[in-house]
Amino acid sequence: MARAGLTVDRVVTAAAELADEAGFENVTLSALARRFGVKDASLYSHVRGLADLRTRLALHAGGELIDRIAAAVAGRAGKDALAAFAGAYRAYALEHPGRYAATQIRIDQSLIADSPALRRTAEITYGMLRAYGLQEPDLTDAVRLLRSTFHGYCALESAGGFGADRDVRASWDKAIDALHLALTHWPRETRNDD
Amino acid sequence: MARAGLTVDRVVTAAAELADEAGFENVTLSALARRFGVKDASLYSHVRGLADLRTRLALHAGGELIDRIAAAVAGRAGKDALAAFAGAYRAYALEHPGRYAATQIRIDQSLIADSPALRRTAEITYGMLRAYGLQEPDLTDAVRLLRSTFHGYCALESAGGFGADRDVRASWDKAIDALHLALTHWPRETRNDD
DNA sequence: CCTGTAACCTAGAGGATCTAGGAAACGTGG
DNA sequence: CCACGTTTCCTAGATCCTCTAGGTTACAGG
Numbered sequence: 001m002a003r004a005g006l007t008v009d010r011v012v013t014a015a016a017e018l019a020d021e022a023g024f025e026n027v028t029l030s031a032l033a034r035r036f037g038v039k040d041a042s043l044y045s046h047v048r049g050l051a052d053l054r055t056r057l058a059l060h061a062g063g064e065l066i067d068r069i070a071a072a073v074a075g076r077a078g079k080d081a082l083a084a085f086a087g088a089y090r091a092y093a094l095e096h097p098g099r100y101a102a103t104q105i106r107i108d109q110s111l112i113a114d115s116p117a118l119r120r121t122a123e124i125t126y127g128m129l130r131a132y133g134l135q136e137p138d139l140t141d142a143v144r145l146l147r148s149t150f151h152g153y154c155a156l157e158s159a160g161g162f163g164a165d166r167d168v169r170a171s172w173d174k175a176i177d178a179l180h181l182a183l184t185h186w187p188r189e190t191r192n193d194d
Numbered sequence: 195m196a197r198a199g200l201t202v203d204r205v206v207t208a209a210a211e212l213a214d215e216a217g218f219e220n221v222t223l224s225a226l227a228r229r230f231g232v233k234d235a236s237l238y239s240h241v242r243g244l245a246d247l248r249t250r251l252a253l254h255a256g257g258e259l260i261d262r263i264a265a266a267v268a269g270r271a272g273k274d275a276l277a278a279f280a281g282a283y284r285a286y287a288l289e290h291p292g293r294y295a296a297t298q299i300r301i302d303q304s305l306i307a308d309s310p311a312l313r314r315t316a317e318i319t320y321g322m323l324r325a326y327g328l329q330e331p332d333l334t335d336a337v338r339l340l341r342s343t344f345h346g347y348c349a350l351e352s353a354g355g356f357g358a359d360r361d362v363r364a365s366w367d368k369a370i371d372a373l374h375l376a377l378t379h380w381p382r383e384t385r386n387d388d
Numbered sequence: 389c390c391t392g393t394a395a396c397c398t399a400g401a402g403g404a405t406c407t408a409g410g411a412a413a414c415g416t417g418g
Numbered sequence: 419c420c421a422c423g424t425t426t427c428c429t430a431g432a433t434c435c436t437c438t439a440g441g442t443t444a445c446a447g448g
Contacts, residue, residue: 003394003396004396006396038395038396038397039396039397039398041396041399042396042397045394045395045396046395
């Protein structure tokens with residue numbers, strides 16, 4: 001009986017394709033095994049189980065995402081870099097909805113620590129913001145605001161959460177303008193002075 | 195044999211409790227039936243199936259959420275209203291992680307149209323923003339920015355996505371300051387003039 | 389060519405969704 | 419108060435999924 005030639009990498013790659021085609025929640029070991037023409041029990045030689053597969057997929061997708069972002073941001077600064085970051089982020093989320101959904105799952109804190117992709121994400125984000133002249137803790141606050149907005153927007157958009165007629169891309173550009181404005185005039189004190 | 199006295203409402207309410215206790219992805223018909231001391235097939239008299247239960251739960255949670263927000267925002271305006279809105283939103287997400295997760299699922303567009311809760315959410319959000327003097331399409335853009343940021347922040351926070359030491363609540367307050375600033379000085383033209 | 393290590397298999401337990409059809413509790417009208 | 423129809427809940431079973439235990443067989447290195 002000829003072997004299928006499975007590897008952890010091939011399994012995760014196939015899972016990524018399956019996620020985009022069928023949705024992240026439909027990434028199952030059975031479906032994956034079917035795709036390889038193999039019994040589902042065979043996959044347990046390469047992957048510890050469904051949970052393991054999903055976190056591997058999440059880290060895989062996270063790595064792809066940050067690679068795209070890094071390429072887009074390279075050589076840019078200020079608003080230019082912000083727009084490039086945001087553009088790459090949203091493009092990935094729309095192109096690869098299943099993989100993007102994978103990046104949203106909760107991952108064991110111990111795995112996060114030694115994931116190069118996630119550390120790289122932090123570096124690039126902080127690096128981009130350095131042009132705005134923020135100091136800690138404002139820097140961290142700003143990173144959180146950016147991540148939240150990008151993630152929230154893409155999650156809502158890909159979930160069909162934006163019903164109004166207004167062009168979704170135009171709103172996205174406006175959101176980036178607004179974030180840029182907020183970053184350049186970052187509120188220094190948190191007084192309630194409206 | 196004494197009946198358990200199930201109703202659609204009781205089933206959905208129990209599902210909400212189960213979601214908060216065990217996580218949204220563990221809201222299953224079997225677990226729910228176990229909780230009522232009933233066979234899982236019995237639930238099909240009240241609910242069409244798992245998908246139906248989940249969307250009912252989503253609408254239920256969405257209604258609760260907007261009720262909280264409406265109560266918090268009532269009688270306030272400007273930054274005060276924004277902070278109240280944001281506070282109620284985040285409090286609900288943290289208090290009821292399972293229910294909040296339910297509000298994030300994709301819902302059939304036809305159901306969205308005739309859901310009072312979702313319509314009310316739009317009304318209240320647009321109403322709150324009217325104080326900033328925005329006109330369409332900026333109004334819709336701003337609504338999308340707010341929703342995205344609130345949702346993204348709460349999703350990341352409850353997923354343990356914020357690793358840095360910085361206080362999560364303090365970052366949230368800063369994010370609201372930043373959004374208020376962005377709303378008061380909303381970028382009128384989308385020129386790339388940095 | 390032989391031998392050890394993976395890769396892949398069969399078999400089966402356990403738990404989930406969902407359907408079909410039956411029995412018993414309950415409300416209502418005569 | 420009782421018969422009837424409706425609703426609630428049941429049993430039985432098909433189908434799909436995860437995961438374990440243990441057995442074969444293909445393949446690579448000596």
